[in-house]
Amino acid sequence: MADQIESELLRGSMDLMVLSVLAQSPKYGYLLQKALSDNSQQQIKLSAGTMYPLLHRLEEAGLVSSRWDESTRRRRKWYELTAKGRKKLIKQAELWQQYANCINRLLTEIKLVIPTPATQG
Amino acid sequence: MADQIESELLRGSMDLMVLSVLAQSPKYGYLLQKALSDNSQQQIKLSAGTMYPLLHRLEEAGLVSSRWDESTRRRRKWYELTAKGRKKLIKQAELWQQYANCINRLLTEIKLVIPTPATQG
DNA sequence: ACCAATATATCGATTGCCGATACATAAGTC
DNA sequence: GACTTATGTATCGGCAATCGATATATTGGT
Numbered sequence: 140m141a142d143q144i145e146s147e148l149l150r151g152s153m154d155l156m157v158l159s160v161l162a163q164s165p166k167y168g169y170l171l172q173k174a175l176s177d178n179s180q181q182q183i184k185l186s187a188g189t190m191y192p193l194l195h196r197l198e199e200a201g202l203v204s205s206r207w208d209e210s211t212r213r214r215r216k217w218y219e220l221t222a223k224g225r226k227k228l229i230k231q232a233e234l235w236q237q238y239a240n241c242i243n244r245l246l247t248e249i250k251l252v253i254p255t256p257a258t259q260g
Numbered sequence: 261m262a263d264q265i266e267s268e269l270l271r272g273s274m275d276l277m278v279l280s281v282l283a284q285s286p287k288y289g290y291l292l293q294k295a296l297s298d299n300s301q302q303q304i305k306l307s308a309g310t311m312y313p314l315l316h317r318l319e320e321a322g323l324v325s326s327r328w329d330e331s332t333r334r335r336r337k338w339y340e341l342t343a344k345g346r347k348k349l350i351k352q353a354e355l356w357q358q359y360a361n362c363i364n365r366l367l368t369e370i371k372l373v374i375p376t377p378a379t380q381g
Numbered sequence: 382a383c384c385a386a387t388a389t390a391t392c393g394a395t396t397g398c399c400g401a402t403a404c405a406t407a408a409g410t411c
Numbered sequence: 412g413a414c415t416t417a418t419g420t421a422t423c424g425g426c427a428a429t430c431g432a433t434a435t436a437t438t439g440g441t
Contacts, residue, residue, distance in 0.1 A: 144355060144358060144359050144362070145355060147272045147273075147275070147428095148272050148273055148276075148352075148355060148356060148359050149272060149359070149398080150271035150272030150397065150398070150427095150428075151268045151269050151270060151271030151272055151397080151428095152268075152269055152363065153397080153398080154268070155269075155363070156363065156366060159366045159367055159369075159370050160366065162370040163369065163370060167419080167420090168419070168420065168421095169418060169419050169420080170419095178365070178366055178369070179362045179365070179366070180362075182358065182359075182362055183362055186398080186399055186400075187399095187419090187420075187421080188398075188399050188400065188401080188402095188421090188422085188423090189397080189398055189399060191420065191421055191422080192397085192398090192421090192422085193397085193398090195421095196397095212406075212407070213405090213406065213407075213418065213419055214405095214406095214419075214420080215418095215419070215420090216419090216420070228370075231269075232367050232370075234265060234266060234269060235269060235363060235367065236367075237265060237303060238265050238269050238270070238303075239360050239363070239364070241265070241299075241300045241301075241303055241304055242273065242276070242277065242356060242360070243360070244299070244300070245277060245280045245281065245299055245300070246280055246353050246356070248280075248284065248299070249280050249283045249284060249349075268397095270429080271396090271397075271428065271429070272397095272398095272428080274428080274429080288388080288389090289388070289389065289390095290387065290388050290389080307429080307430055307431075308388090308389075308390080308430090309390090309391085309392090309429075309430050309431065309432080309433095310428080310429055310430060311389095312389065312390055312391080313390090313391085313428085313429090314428085314429090316390095317428095333437075333438070334387065334388060334436090334437065334438075335388075335389085335436095335437090336387095336388070336389090337388090337389070
């Protein structure tokens, strides 16, 4: 089916996607990769080289917190949203809606896109 | 009203926006800035430092062609889409739709997870 | 004479993305 | 036993996009 989405378009919204997947439930990195892939019909692949630095940045910014789990056979670092992270997510989601509406309006004007009812905020 | 959209989210789709605005009609840089701003309810600002290199890249890639107009009092460099540029735009627009749908699906799902905080024990 | 708007352009700093690489354990196969 | 694949976290270097600052020049208004 649909190919993986070009990285060009992804730039800048990886944070939003990671935050939204973590909002569903806490996850460790490897699980996050799978979840994002599954949730996007395998269209969005988050490489390890992108993901781990990203998670570290999110933690640095206080948007997620992490905790090592050594009780399992494989050591895993679990991440979960902080209260700050949830607020940020909500804000970023609203921003995204605005942004997407802008682009859709542009594309609609040149008739490349069939107008869809505006997504609710 | 709505603020200008954060550059974070914009990264990677400036090409698409510029191509779509140029698809409406040929424009020179300064006019393109105004058009993009107007078409987005002043939400998207394309700085000169971003735009000119971007236009040069698009030309380099054969997606737009340029022509100096010296007949007016101010010299202007007009840009218009090439056939290749139109094809690229159509392809990018489709890709955008896919991408936007992915994100929207993610954001829709978390709304089930983040309802009102009232019911939380 | 002065200042804002128009018009194009480059440069450097910053940052995000990603392939390559490294390391380690676990599970399955020949 | 040897080999491969999957799981799991992490860093590094290269590449490319964004943008503020800066430069240059003309036009129009007060």
